[in-house]
Amino acid sequence: MLGEYVYLDNGAITRMDERVLEAMKPYFFDVYAVATSEFGYSMGIEAREALDDSRKILAQSLGAGEEEFIFTSGSTESSNIAIKGVALALGDKKGKHIIVSKIEDFPVLYSAKSLEKQGFEVTYLDVDDEGFIDLEKLRDCIREDTILVSIQHANQEIGTLQDIATIAQICQEKKVVFHTDATHSFTRAPLDVNNIPVDLVTVSAHTIHGPHGVGGLYIRKGTPLRKWMDGGFQEFNFRAGLENIPGAVGFAKAVQLIDDNENQKLQEMRDRLLDRILNEVPQTTLNGSRLKRSPQNSNITFHFVEGESITLHLDMRGFAVSTGSACFSRSLEASHVITGIGGDHERAHGSVRFTFGRFNTMEDVDNVVDAVTDVVENLRRISPLGKTD
Amino acid sequence: MAVVKINVVGETCPVPLVEARKALRKASPGDIIEITGTHPASKKEIPMAVEALGLELVEVKEEGDSWKIKIKR
Incomplete structure (x- = not known):
């Protein structure tokens, strides 16, 4: 607050990489035409090429074809386009039943709730104590009138990585569209649409040191999806609105900057933090799975403190870290993820998420562990929550 | 040097600490932040934060059911 700062809330947003900004700059000041002006003047051609090149990079990162990826304003818009677009395309033809998990992030959960008000029926799947859905239960829940299953890849709070390969296979067998929100796993955990028969994938630049307010949606060729935002015919007529070319270029650059070494480094930081805290600080509980979690995510409950x-x-x-405590959220409700995995309000109140990024070091990990150990010890001494030993 | 008074009477955790932090961010070196509250845990928690920040805890005073904490920025 008053001096140097270590940012460990990369699950919320990441600091943009300077190299991303450098890649974007020409598209603010030199090539600022809209892509649809390609038929009129040469700057438009350059703009179109930049957009197409960026799209190619994004599509390739998922194993997709260029015509299967659209840019959006972020993961909220991507998930809204996916879920509501499928509902509009199939609601009157096939049925009005949708399946999501209880611990989805808000764009998916609230899109589902919004459709409920419009006459759709939503099944909210339970998860186990590590955050995994029951695959057999999913299979049993799919009905004749089920049009969409939306299950996230990595959880936003506890990092649990769902088995989306099996989920996609089940949906393929049952002929149901499958959407996954991969905002918190994109480029951090493998996802190749050639191996995983997923139909729609939400991704975002803000979690990978890219520009904020830029996202994307993979749309498998032939997926029933109706456009619902009226306007122009951009993005293969799936998304109306002026293309954000600097944003697309920045997103592509952000993807190119990520490699396996970086993900390995994130995982090492995550593991060191988990090992140290769980061993050195008494009365702590890991939230999520120890092994099947995104490499950048750690989430621990410190009992008897808020x-x-x-x-x-x-x-x-x-x-800078974040918590699932009710008092910290605008909604004043405890984390639906921690309560979803069977935690009570006390466990949610004491949960702290540490998420790592490119600019963190192992020294940051040791420093934050030392600091949190001291803070928790001090807070427990004055804790109004009961047991302090 | 200014004296900044904050009233968090009736507020519980984390509001007193949040308000103290806000005031400390805005204050200039040498300013006094005077916080009045009633939540018992905050009376202990705010001095802990002051120590962590390396600031001077000028006074912690009980006044009936309430307390007053003075911090020098």
């Missing part, structure tokens, strides 16, 4: 107190004290010591 997560917001931990985050505030860490902030004042120069560390």
